[in-house]
Amino acid sequence: MNSTLVVPEAELYYEVRGTGPLVLLVGAPMDADAFAPLADLLAPDYTVLTLDPRGVKRSTLNPGGTSRPEQRADDLARLIRHLDAGPAVVLGSSGGAVSALALAQYHPELVRSVIAHEPPLNRLVPDADDLMAKSEKLMADYLAGDVTGAWKQFFAVANIQLPDDVVEMMFGGERDPQQVAAEQFWFAHEMRETITWLPDLDRLREADVVVGIGEESSGQLCDRTSTALADRLGVEPTRFPGGHTGFADAPEVFAEALRAELKVLHQSR
Template sequence: MTEPLHRDVTGSGPVLLILPGGAGHPMGLGPLTERLARSFTVVTYDPLGLAHGRLGLPVPDQRPADWSDGAHRVLEAVLPPGERAYVFGTSSGGIAVLDLLARHPGRLAGVVAHEPPCVTVLPDGAERRAELIGQLDGPERPPAEGASATPMGVFLAHVLHPFTAYVPSVTPAGHRLTLAAGADSRGQLLYRTAEFLANRLGGRFAEFPGGHLGTLDHPEEFAGLLTETFLSGAHTSA
């Protein structure tokens, strides 16, 4: 039985699909989506349904392919025939949109992946992944019986480990891809990862306002630059 697709839709114009970070809960993204809705039909995908009544229910370990397949089904449901969508993902959502572009490129006009934590692509990736997991996991990780009670608990228990092990492969569609990192993240691991991925995958690199949580801390400026990135001709649909 196919799982239901949990998403929210606002605005009008070309379709822009958003995949949030963490465990995919769109908490705090209201100001960003409101600004983007001036130019796009914004479809915010909640892959685990955490904002749609499923928070607290059991969650299996996640894979980027789980989220990208769901995102593809969302696009097939909302896109008019013959049209392509813009896609934005941040953090773990950024990893999911890289997988979406690799596996389902046909209906994508452009993709922006913001600070995806797939650090194993780096030459010292194994060490950097261990450090990243150590910073986020450890004493903050909830016990197994309480892992599904909060979005952060779901992220630590079921998303962090498999997603940070992901190695993207997007060689056929690099011209449609922008890797983004926050200006406040300069010198940090995920800024370095985004730059490395842009070079490896043949995509563009762009700085966005704020740091890893720029979507929440600077929603107006972030949305403005995201709109410009998609609509300025930087991406093509060919």
């Protein structure tokens, strides 16, 4: 089922697959299509909800609207209530992991468990000020028109090793207009709001939070931020197959690991 839901400042596009306990897959800036293969694999046993975040792809945003983690959390809460299928296990990846943590923080009654896969919570690491300064520069460069230069800076800050020619091939030349629009929205309205968000750790300690890190992400910034979050919450990180986008790069392998985690969550928590 594909549908839309009107929320404050926005209209959300969402998809529902399968039957069973509710599992919500969420990204930022990743949209529903990025999670579609994983959702299809889970649908035989779960009701799987995916969406385009506010302002991304098929989800609209009113002029002057914003996309802060607490707003995205409210969007998720409204969707769960609209479906009347909660509480949900929420897998959030990257900026979506920040949205999922905000959901657990502000709407705990709607969340069974959160699997926060590599949240970029930059303020939790010691060099946060330096990271923020570099991020502000790359956001400004992108919005000024230096697309490939900004992406090179982005990957350098994230400590993801990509040759310059690969970055130029990925982000230069003719590109899909929808992808470009989502990317522009990320740099203009999502990135700063996401990486500067500081969770209420006391509230999250009362929630059931699994911190996920990709097996191939060692040494990357999101490995560091996720490890810092796990340390603050007093939990051991859970390793998932692949890297930062393992759920999309190898959905079959990721789904196997996620199914094992979901089985534990539904049996013992």
